[in-house]
Amino acid sequence: MAIIRSRLMTTTTNNKEEILIIKEQDVVPLRNRVRDYGVKVGMSILNQTKLITATSELVRNLLKYGGGGKVVIESVSNGRDNGVRVTFIDNGPGIPDITLAMKDGYSTGKSLGLGLPGTKRLVNEFDIKTELGNGTTVTITKWKNG
Amino acid sequence: MQNNVLSSLKEHENKLLTIWSQLLLENGSTDGITEEEESKEFTSLLLDALRISNGNNQESEEFEKVHDLLIGISSSRAKRGFSPRENAQYLISFKEAASQILSELERDPVKLYDANLILGSVIDNMTIMTFEAYMKGREDVISRQIDEISEISTPVIRVWDGVVALPIIGTLDSSRTQVVMENLLQQIVDTGSSIAILDISGVPAVDSLVAQHLIKTVSATRLMGAECIISGIRPEIAQTVVHLGIDLTGIITKASLASALQTAFDMLQLTVVKRK
Numbered sequence: 001m002a003i004i005r006s007r008l009m010t011t012t013t014n015n016k017e018e019i020l021i022i023k024e025q026d027v028v029p030l031r032n033r034v035r036d037y038g039v040k041v042g043m044s045i046l047n048q049t050k051l052i053t054a055t056s057e058l059v060r061n062l063l064k065y066g067g068g069g070k071v072v073i074e075s076v077s078n079g080r081d082n083g084v085r086v087t088f089i090d091n092g093p094g095i096p097d098i099t100l101a102m103k104d105g106y107s108t109g110k111s112l113g114l115g116l117p118g119t120k121r122l123v124n125e126f127d128i129k130t131e132l133g134n135g136t137t138v139t140i141t142k143w144k145n146g
Numbered sequence: 147m148q149n150n151v152l153s154s155l156k157e158h159e160n161k162l163l164t165i166w167s168q169l170l171l172e173n174g175s176t177d178g179i180t181e182e183e184e185s186k187e188f189t190s191l192l193l194d195a196l197r198i199s200n201g202n203n204q205e206s207e208e209f210e211k212v213h214d215l216l217i218g219i220s221s222s223r224a225k226r227g228f229s230p231r232e233n234a235q236y237l238i239s240f241k242e243a244a245s246q247i248l249s250e251l252e253r254d255p256v257k258l259y260d261a262n263l264i265l266g267s268v269i270d271n272m273t274i275m276t277f278e279a280y281m282k283g284r285e286d287v288i289s290r291q292i293d294e295i296s297e298i299s300t301p302v303i304r305v306w307d308g309v310v311a312l313p314i315i316g317t318l319d320s321s322r323t324q325v326v327m328e329n330l331l332q333q334i335v336d337t338g339s340s341i342a343i344l345d346i347s348g349v350p351a352v353d354s355l356v357a358q359h360l361i362k363t364v365s366a367t368r369l370m371g372a373e374c375i376i377s378g379i380r381p382e383i384a385q386t387v388v389h390l391g392i393d394l395t396g397i398i399t400k401a402s403l404a405s406a407l408q409t410a411f412d413m414l415q416l417t418v419v420k421r422k
Contacts, residue, residue, distance in 0.1 A: 028317055031351065049351060049382040053390065056353040104391055114354040118390035 015075040022068045037075050041082040041144050051142040054122040057115045058088045066090025083143035091135040151252045151261045156193040163189050165243040184219050217279040224283030233280050241269045300326050302333040309410045310339045315348030323359040334372050341410045342367050345403050347378030357392040364397050377406035
């Protein structure tokens with residue numbers, strides 16, 4: 001009997017960069033950096049726009065609720081496809097109810113409440129870790145052909 | 147602390163000036179002729195101040211004059227495009243020149259050391275001041291540019307009798323939306339227009355905050371009794387907005403300014419006819 005071993009899918013990072021986000025003026029340069037990464041891996045205009053919009057949403061959350069933090073941009077590869085991974089790290093108050101925060105139209109601020117759920121629909125991989133009083137980390141990945 | 151050497155520097159003013167301008171020319175941190183007058187005045191004032199106060203009291207009236215002049219020189223250098231390095235070099239070269247002369251005048255190492263120490267503290271203090279003035283000069287340039295940009299960024303164009311258009315370029319943040327909205331609403335009143343077209347061709351990304359600002363602007367326009375059309379929605383923006391889940395169904399949107407204008411004509415019951 002042959003044993004079929006499925007190879008674990010691993011992603012490798014090719015290029016990495018860290019950007020500090022403190023004020024609203026940092027948003028536009030960050031978006032341009034993310035766009036540069038998208039262009040470098042050969043993303044289509046549509047996927048670039050989706051990635052930039054997702055970045056824009058999350059970085060606004062980072063500023064508004066997390067009180068600023070840092071963003072890590074990576075260009076990643078999983079063997080079949082290349083993509084861009086962006087990680088948003090803040091040391092803010094954290095999210096009390098993550099299920100509620102991921103629901104369309106829910107907002108503790110006065111916004112449309114589409115930031116988190118909308119972002120999830122725009123990217124291929126979405127991961128959120130939050131701890132009350134210890135901040136929130138959101139990681140998104142958009143593949144070139146995703 | 148008494149130091150006669152520093153006071154006697156005044157007698158060698160011309161020599162100091164020569165060495166200084168030589169040094170400045172060597173490291174290329176001057177543009178020559180235009181600065182000669184300034185440098186001359188600066189040297190004269192500084193040496194006077196040193197002579198009178200012996201470098202002990204940097205708050206004195208004489209030093210005040212030197213500082214005022216220096217701040218003027220630094221900000222004018224900043225505006226003329228000198229780099230921070232070149233700007234700092236300006237004073238450091240002066241220190242070098244003065245040290246050279248001091249070592250010729252004073253043979254006693256202890257006294258020479260003291261004189262150099264005082265000179266160093268005076269010049270270091272001025273270097274910091276220069277730097278602050280330089281930064282301020284640059285910041286003035288930046289704030290003037292910000293003013294200019296915000297002035298040109300929101301033009302409201304009257305495209306037809308009763309139709310105004312407002313092309314938005316760049317990112318729509320809260321403060322910008324405020325300006326855009328104010329301009330648009332005022333123009334609607336001033337021109338008596340009943341249709342406003344907001345063109346977002348130049349907006350790089352529409353996220354939920356930008357969308358919220360657009361919706362608010364449209365609502366405000368409607369309250370004024372005018373109809374608002376959003377044009378310039380590119381294909382990738384349209385798909386992104388759908389994925390984000392933003393509801394723009396209550397708003398008239400068009401792909402191009404031309405089709406928005408066509409819609410405006412339809413609303414005003416106008417037809418464009420080709421002349422026979």
